[in-house]
Amino acid sequence: MPPTIYPDIIRALPLFSGLHEQDKAALLTGGRICQCKRGQLLFHHGDPVTHFYIIISGTVQFFRENPDGHEKTIDVFKAGQTMCESEIMDACRHHRVNAIALDDVAVMEFPMAWLKDAAKKHTAFALNLLSSISHQAHLAEVEAEHQATMSATQLVACFMQRLCVLYDFEPAGFDLPYTKTLIASRLGMELETFSRTLAKLKEQGITVEGTHVMIHDLKHIEQYVCSLCSVSEDCPTHQAMARRIATAQHSTTQI
Amino acid sequence: MPPTIYPDIIRALPLFSGLHEQDKAALLTGGRICQCKRGQLLFHHGDPVTHFYIIISGTVQFFRENPDGHEKTIDVFKAGQTMCESEIMDACRHHRVNAIALDDVAVMEFPMAWLKDAAKKHTAFALNLLSSISHQAHLAEVEAEHQATMSATQLVACFMQRLCVLYDFEPAGFDLPYTKTLIASRLGMELETFSRTLAKLKEQGITVEGTHVMIHDLKHIEQYVCSLCSVSEDCPTHQAMARRIATAQHSTTQI
DNA sequence: CGACACTTTGAAGACGATCAACGCCGGTGG
DNA sequence: CCACCGGCGTTGATCGTCTTCAAAGTGTCG
Numbered sequence: 001m002p003p004t005i006y007p008d009i010i011r012a013l014p015l016f017s018g019l020h021e022q023d024k025a026a027l028l029t030g031g032r033i034c035q036c037k038r039g040q041l042l043f044h045h046g047d048p049v050t051h052f053y054i055i056i057s058g059t060v061q062f063f064r065e066n067p068d069g070h071e072k073t074i075d076v077f078k079a080g081q082t083m084c085e086s087e088i089m090d091a092c093r094h095h096r097v098n099a100i101a102l103d104d105v106a107v108m109e110f111p112m113a114w115l116k117d118a119a120k121k122h123t124a125f126a127l128n129l130l131s132s133i134s135h136q137a138h139l140a141e142v143e144a145e146h147q148a149t150m151s152a153t154q155l156v157a158c159f160m161q162r163l164c165v166l167y168d169f170e171p172a173g174f175d176l177p178y179t180k181t182l183i184a185s186r187l188g189m190e191l192e193t194f195s196r197t198l199a200k201l202k203e204q205g206i207t208v209e210g211t212h213v214m215i216h217d218l219k220h221i222e223q224y225v226c227s228l229c230s231v232s233e234d235c236p237t238h239q240a241m242a243r244r245i246a247t248a249q250h251s252t253t254q255i
Numbered sequence: 256m257p258p259t260i261y262p263d264i265i266r267a268l269p270l271f272s273g274l275h276e277q278d279k280a281a282l283l284t285g286g287r288i289c290q291c292k293r294g295q296l297l298f299h300h301g302d303p304v305t306h307f308y309i310i311i312s313g314t315v316q317f318f319r320e321n322p323d324g325h326e327k328t329i330d331v332f333k334a335g336q337t338m339c340e341s342e343i344m345d346a347c348r349h350h351r352v353n354a355i356a357l358d359d360v361a362v363m364e365f366p367m368a369w370l371k372d373a374a375k376k377h378t379a380f381a382l383n384l385l386s387s388i389s390h391q392a393h394l395a396e397v398e399a400e401h402q403a404t405m406s407a408t409q410l411v412a413c414f415m416q417r418l419c420v421l422y423d424f425e426p427a428g429f430d431l432p433y434t435k436t437l438i439a440s441r442l443g444m445e446l447e448t449f450s451r452t453l454a455k456l457k458e459q460g461i462t463v464e465g466t467h468v469m470i471h472d473l474k475h476i477e478q479y480v481c482s483l484c485s486v487s488e489d490c491p492t493h494q495a496m497a498r499r500i501a502t503a504q505h506s507t508t509q510i
Numbered sequence: 511c512g513a514c515a516c517t518t519t520g521a522a523g524a525c526g527a528t529c530a531a532c533g534c535c536g537g538t539g540g
Numbered sequence: 541c542c543a544c545c546g547g548c549g550t551t552g553a554t555c556g557t558c559t560t561c562a563a564a565g566t567g568t569c570g
Contacts, residue, residue, distance in 0.1 A: 064400070072400060072404055074396065074400060086389040087393075089385040089388075089389040090386060090390045090392075090393055096393070119382065123374075123381070126385070127344075130374065130384060130388065131344055131345060131346060133344075133385065133388050133389050134340075134341040134342075134343075134344040136392045137341045137389075137391045137392035137395055138345055140395035140396045143395075144395055144399040145327060145329060147399055147403045147443075148442075148444075149321075149327055152525080152526070181548065181549080187403075189527090190526075190527060190528080191548085191549075192528080192549090193526055193527070194549095195549065195550055196550085406557075407557080434515095434517095435516075436515090447517090447518080447519085447558090450519080451519085451558090511570100512569105512570095513568100513569090514569090515566105515567090515568085516565105516566080516567080517566070518564085518566090519562100519563085520562085520563085520564100521560100521561090522559100522560085523561100524558090524559075524560090525557085525558080526556095526557085527554100527555085527557090528555080529553090530552085530553090530554105531550105532549105532550080533549085533551100534548080534549080534550095535547090535549105536545100536546095537544100537546090537547105538544085538546105539545100540542090540543080540544095
């Protein structure tokens with residue numbers, strides 16, 4: 001297969017950085033591209049884990065149901081993100097969540113053994129994988145801490161910040177990339193609570209009208225949200241936001 | 256150095272499984288044993304990350320302070336557990352938490368580069384590390400979900416279950432391995448809430464008197480706590496509890 | 511015996527969940 | 541073209557849960 005068929009988003013993945021071009025090309029032949037229509041389940045909670053996935057385009061939701069019918073969104077993935085690496089490396093045999101396509105999705109899927117073999121064969125790949133999973137672990141730990149200690153308002157403010165970093169949005173004005181229902185479920189709160197929280201956020205300098213968000217005072221939000229992690233140099237979200245704050249100061253005082 | 260000086264707890268670590276004895280011995284020469292008195296800080300939030308640690312004996316607490324003086328316990332580690340591998344592999348330069356010795360602690364510490372080199376040199380080591388960090392990530396994700404969806408009572412019941420698995424306690428009767436203050440802080444709730452929760456737990460079949468805990472109906476607790484993860488085959492806590500439940504059924508109906 | 515850390519208990523208040531009603535919008539079908 | 545519907549979001553009222561503040565009980569150790 002000519003390597004040109006692989007989207008740039010895959011070739012540029014940090015997971016493959018440090019590999020020789022020919023090794024990368026050889027690895028990529030192990031996967032196949034797979035299209036999912038909006039609403040299609042990629043896998044169910046309880047299904048055997050069979051593949052590692054890289055999202056080429058579209059959005060995938062991980063969620064779990066508990067018997068009383070409630071659904072909790074575990075995470076939402078966009079193009080360029082990978083799925084199930086930790087399930088595979090943890091030797092976890094069955095999926096712990098449901099995965100559903102929120103819109104039309106293209107993923108590249110690789111058999112489970114491919115991931116383990118790639119890590120065995122290429123030291124660089126193994127280190128990239130370690131780095132990526134370590135980072136996942138960190139995010140999850142921070143999330144657990146936030147859920148345990150933050151108010152709903154803080155959680156939402158924090159989420160808005162992270163959105164800007166993940167999607168490279170301009171904090172001064174951007175549109176929510178998915179529905180409020182989904183965001184509320186992602187943050188583990190009720191839609192009603194989320195809705196009311198948006199009003200309170202105005203006091204903190206975040207205006208939300210419809211799907212449009214404006215963060216007026218980045219520095220204040222930074223403080224409001226992460227009084228928690230006062231030493232913030234290592235938090236990528238904070239680093240990215242700090243860069244934006246610095247940039248904003250060079251431009252007009254009020255955007 | 257003769258390998259016999261290394262405690263069994265280190266030689267038996269899953270991290271070293273699959274390595275040749277001589278490789279393992281060579282690796283172990285890269286570390287040194289380090290004693291910490293009760294109350295001593297192993298490192299501060301914000302300090303540069305310098306070492307990977309394996310606990311030989313004693314208990315270490317990870318915690319974070321936010322400006323308003325509140326402390327949140329991030330995690331508590333016992334002998335046989337490792338610390339800071341994900342900070343190192345995530346290329347995180349500064350510690351994200353404080354680490355303090357809760358009692359007299361012995362750790363084996365290895366320079367940061369040792370961990371990366373070991374992963375580069377030994378495929379088996381890299382895979383063990385991947386497995387261990389993936390597992391950490393999973394635990395953190397589950398914890399985040401629990402914090403977002405469970406009541407205080409459920410959180411405590413769930414914690415009691417995990418204690419039994421981690422410390423190999425007999426659910427029918429065991430003593431809490433650390434103070435209630437610490438447990439409350441670990442679970443992200445106030446001591447008062449924790450204390451009141453213990454009374455409510457009686458209704459669910461868990462009796463707590465002083466530091467002594469008795470779980471009367473394992474099956475019921477299993478259901479009460481993890482109505483969340485109805486497909487539970489993959490959760491090690493559930494597996495371990497399931498085994499205990501099965502065992503309990505072979506003995507007297509009422510313990 | 512007193513100091514101190516740890517824990518329990520009570521009363522008040524804040525916060526989020528829940529239930530219910532309604533507004534908005536896009537699509538479908540008559 | 542309009543009526544109807546379903547998904548989405550807002551708003552209000554109420555209730556239960558957890559936090560907060562305050563006081564007092566328990567235990568250990570010098």
